[in-house]
Amino acid sequence: xxxxxxxxxTAVGNVSKxxxxxxxxxxxINTGTWAQGGGGGPGPPPGGSTVGSGVYGNEETTxxxxxxxxxxxxxxxxxxxxxxxxxxxxxGASLTNGNxxxxxxxxxxxxxxxxxxxxxxxxxxDSGWVKPGQSSGGTWGYGQWKTTYRxxxxxxxxxxxxxxxxxxxxxxxxxxxxxxxTGSSNTGVSLDYHIYYEGSSGSYSKDVYLRSPEFTFSxxxxxxxxxxxxxxxxxxxxxxxVTG
Numbered sequence: 001x002x003x004x005x006x007x008x009x010t011a012v013g014n015v016s017k018x019x020x021x022x023x024x025x026x027x028x029i030n031t032g033t034w035a036q037g038g039g040g041g042p043g044p045p046p047g048g049s050t051v052g053s054g055v056y057g058n059e060e061t062t063x064x065x066x067x068x069x070x071x072x073x074x075x076x077x078x079x080x081x082x083x084x085x086x087x088x089x090x091x092g093a094s095l096t097n098g099n100x101x102x103x104x105x106x107x108x109x110x111x112x113x114x115x116x117x118x119x120x121x122x123x124x125x126d127s128g129w130v131k132p133g134q135s136s137g138g139t140w141g142y143g144q145w146k147t148t149y150r151x152x153x154x155x156x157x158x159x160x161x162x163x164x165x166x167x168x169x170x171x172x173x174x175x176x177x178x179x180x181x182t183g184s185s186n187t188g189v190s191l192d193y194h195i196y197y198e199g200s201s202g203s204y205s206k207d208v209y210l211r212s213p214e215f216t217f218s219x220x221x222x223x224x225x226x227x228x229x230x231x232x233x234x235x236x237x238x239x240x241x242v243t244g
Contacts, residue, residue: 048097051242057090058106058239060154069105069236074228076189078120085240086220095217101242103222104156104211107197109173110232115199116188117233119210121225125218129225133177133193142166142195144213147175154207158241162211165195173203175210187230199230214243 057067065071066089069081086094095101103124109115121129122140136143146162150173153160168176169183175197182188182196197208228236 050097050099050244051091051093051095053242053244055156055158056085056092056240056242058104058156058237059089067238069224069226069238070228070233071235072228073231073233076227076229079226079228081224081226081238082221083223083238084221085217090240091220091242095220095240095242099217099242100214100244101217101240102212102214104209104239104241106154106156106237106239107206107208107210108154108235108237109197109199109203109206109208110230110234111204112232113184113200114187114230115203115232115234116182116184116196116230117199117236118182118188118191118194118196118227119224120191120194120227122212123223124212124215126221129223131193133179133191133195136177139213139215142177145175145195146209146211148209149174150203150206151209152205152207156209156239156241160209165210169198171202172198172200173206173208174198175208184230187233189227189229191227194227199232211241 059065059067070079085091105119107117119132121131123129130140132140132142132145135141142165145165147165148160148162149171151160163174165175165177167178169178175195177195179193181190183198184200187199188196195210
């Protein structure tokens with residue numbers, strides 16, 4: 001018989017990789033390392049079924065803030081996020097059985113102009129870090145990304161009016177591709193290439209979306225490197241829209 005006094009508590013998921021609750025000033029999120037399987041344990045649903053089409057994540061209330069990446073001024077340090085999209089805060093099951101879709105960011109903008117968060121690098125397919133602001137072409141180039149303009153809807157609307165992300169700093173209330181610093185002082189950091197939200201006058205108190213190109217999910221874990229420098233940076237949320 002084993003010495004049951006030496007048996008520890010049962011671990012749920014891969015607890016060594018579970019990060020802190022995603023509120024406040026954080027650098028990494030991990031909502032778990034396995035999907036909610038249907039076969040009595042970790043893994044994809046039985047038969048490798050796909051997840052149904054629709055919106056996952058992008059929490060529209062402040063009950064748990066589970067899909068909030070950051071809130072408030074994050075200073076000039078880089079923020080790195082690792083998110084398991086098969087976790088219960090997102091799809092709740094594996095997306096790697098043939099699902100296609102988009103990753104999107106919803107930026108709930110602040111009330112004054114020091115308000116320019118930046119997306120610097122992504123790894124959505126386990127192929128290593130890429131800079132979507134570096135070129136317009138290719139799988140992840142900024143010309144494949146879409147932005148809304150001064151929208152105010154907390155709920156994702158796939159049928160909204162979307163514009164292609166383009167180089168520049170105008171108009172405000174939109175995501176742009178840029179190099180160097182952002183268009184305003186004391187917000188944003190200087191980077192070689194990036195996509196950023198232009199948060200000057202006219203852009204305040206909005207819910208503006210940045211949407212990735214459509215792709216087939218080859219991994220449940222995605223990674224982002226971002227910046228949230230500015231005294232009026234407010235809240236950044238993450239969601240996915242599964243198309244099939």
